[in-house]
Structure formats: C-alpha cells, structure tokens
Ligand code: SF4
C-alpha cells in the first residue's frame with residue numbers, strides 16, 4: 367500500500383484513509399471485523415468522529431492486540447468551547463482505547479460564528495493547546511464544508527491539517543483552499559471522495575483524485591470489497607485518459623443543475639429552511655443508520671414543507687439550482703424513505 371508524508375505533520379500515512387462514518391450502520395462485531403480487514407489491507411490512517419455513533423468504539427476494539435504506533439488515528443470534536451472539547455477528547459480516548467490521538471479535528475467549522483467561538487477566549491482551540499501540551503493530541507486540524515470559512519481557518523496558521531470536500535463535482539477547493547494549505551505544507555484530507563455516496567463510479571472518483579499526490583481521500587467504508595476496489599484503482603498511475611475526462615464531463619453535465627455543493631450562498635431563507643441539509647438528505651440516508659438519519663435531518667425535511675416558493679434562494683445560488691423544485695423532490699423521496707427505510 368502506497369504511503370505518503372502527510373504534510374508538515376511528518377506522519378507517514380496510507381494514500382487512502384479509512385472513513386469511519388458507515389461503521390455506524392453495522393453490528394458491533396462486523397464493524398470491528400471491517401476495521402481489522404482494512405488494516406490488513408495496509409490502510410494505516412483511520413478517520414472517525416466523536417459523533418459517529420459506535421464508530422470510535424469499534425475502532426478501539428479492532429486495535430486491541432496491535433501496536434498503537436502502526437496506526438494513525440484521526441477523530442473530531444464538534445465542541446466549540448474549551449470545556450466541551452476536553453470532555454469530548456477524554457471520551458474519544460476512552461472509546462479508542464488509547465492515550466493519544468494523532469490528529470484531532472474541530473468538526474465541521476462551516477460558519478464564521480463557529481470559527482470565532484472555536485478560536486476565541488475559552489474556545490475549543492484553547493482545549494486543543496492544552497491537550498497537545500499534555501501529549502493527548504499530536505496535531506491540530508479541522509474539517510469544513512464551506513470553503514470561505516476553511517480558507518479563514520487556514521490563514522490563522524494554527525492548524526496542521528485540513529479536511530474539505532473534494533471530488534470531480536465538488537472541486538472548488540482547488541481554487542483557493544488547497545493552494546493555501548499547500549503553501550503551509552498542511553496535511554490535506556479529501557472528504558466525500560465519492561460525493562457522499564452519490565457518485566456511483568468509484569473507479570472514476572479515485573482516478574480523478576489520483577491526480578493530487580499530496581491529498582489523502584477519505585472514503586466512508588461499509589464493506590471490505592468497496593475498500594479493495596478503491597485500493598486497486600489507487601494503484602493505477604498516469605494522467606486521466608481522454609475517455610475518463612469525457613465521462614467526468616458527462617457526470618458534470620448531468621448533475622450540474624441538481625448537485626448541491628453545500629456552499630450555503632442561498633441563505634438566509636426567510637422561512638428558515640436549511641436548504642443544503644435538505645438537499646443532502648439522500649447522502650445522509652445512505653450513510654447513516656435509519657434512526658440516526660431521521661434524527662439528523664428529519665427536522666430539516668419538516669421545515670422544507672414551509673417553502674413559499676419565493677425563489678430568493680434561486681437568485682443567490684451560483685450553480686443555478688431550482689431549489690424549490692428540488693426541495694419538493696427531496697420531501698417526496700423522504701416520505702418513501704420513512705416507509706421503506708432505504709433510499710435507492
Ligand atoms: S424558495 Fe423556499 S427555500 Fe427558497 S428562500 Fe424561498 S422559502 Fe426559502
């Protein structure tokens with residue numbers, strides 16, 4: 367398995383990380399088995415989060431009997447304040463059965479207000495500094511869905527790693543965020559390499575990402591076969607072929623008017639509808655256990671019923687999405703999902 371130096375952290379990580387979101391959908395025994403199989407395939411970089419249900423616990427169990435140094439563990443805390451952050455850290459350490467986290471990330475810093483709380487007085491970053499001093503965290507990082515906020519976070523020069531969405535549809539990070547991170551030699555993680563489970567060609571997704579040798583894609587893995595397929599593609603070198611470029615263009619053409627990039631430029635909606643959450647419902651429904659998905663996005667889908675079709679959001683969306691129509695479609699699919707418990 368190819369390994370790369372992960373930016374200025376100096377860590378040596380597998381070129382593909384193991385994303386721990388989908389473990390939530392498995393039984394405990396299957397989750398543990400899956401992590402062990404991934405390690406046996408040569409993946410040494412595991413990324414999870416405090417909020418991913420039993421994910422941290424499965425990973426902790428899977429590591430029993432292995433040398434801790436064999437594995438690079440990354441996890442995340444959603445806390446904005448120091449006290450909450452340190453409490454999350456202790457819980458993650460306990461669940462992962464370790465006394466240090468290699469990369470601890472502030473999770474989903476996607477609004478300026480969140481960023482200001484995290485880096486402000488008594489904010490979570492103060493907890494990060496304390497944890498590093500105590501040897502409980504090696505490197506500070508963050509994740510974000512909103513590129514403008516990610517750029518601001520990078521410019522604070524406080525973080526060694528950044529995790530942002532990147533795939534052949536969501537490629538806007540290449541314009542500013544990736545160059546800023548590269549200048550600083552940060553470790554870079556590509557979140558949603560498969561478009562949050564919505565792009566069905568793993569081959570094309572990972573061929574596209576193989577163009578960026580300093581970036582580590584972090585696919586959520588639910589079955590070992592998925593990981594094996596990705597690892598096989600990752601071995602293929604060389605530029606994209608004409609045919610591959612054509613296929614990517616075709617995907618972009620087909621999805622262009624329906625794909626939400628979660629940039630939130632359409633906000634604020636006068637009815638308080640969290641548009642990007644509603645439009646991402648299918649991705650959550652596919653990657654989370656049924657109950658967790660309902661808890662996570664059910665309220666947003668409910669709010670979508672209040673759309674007055676004023677179209678203020680449509681004028682603001684840089685991608686020209688017909689948001690009221692898409693909201694209606696998502697709501698209809700959601701009703702089916704509530705009955706069938708699967709979203710096809
Ligand atoms: S069209 Fe609907 S979603 Fe868009 S701003 Fe108006 S109420 Fe909100």
Ligand code: SF4
Nearest residue numbers: 626627629630632683
């Ligand atoms: S609907 Fe458009 S503006 Fe709103 S988050 Fe999605 S892509 Fe961005």
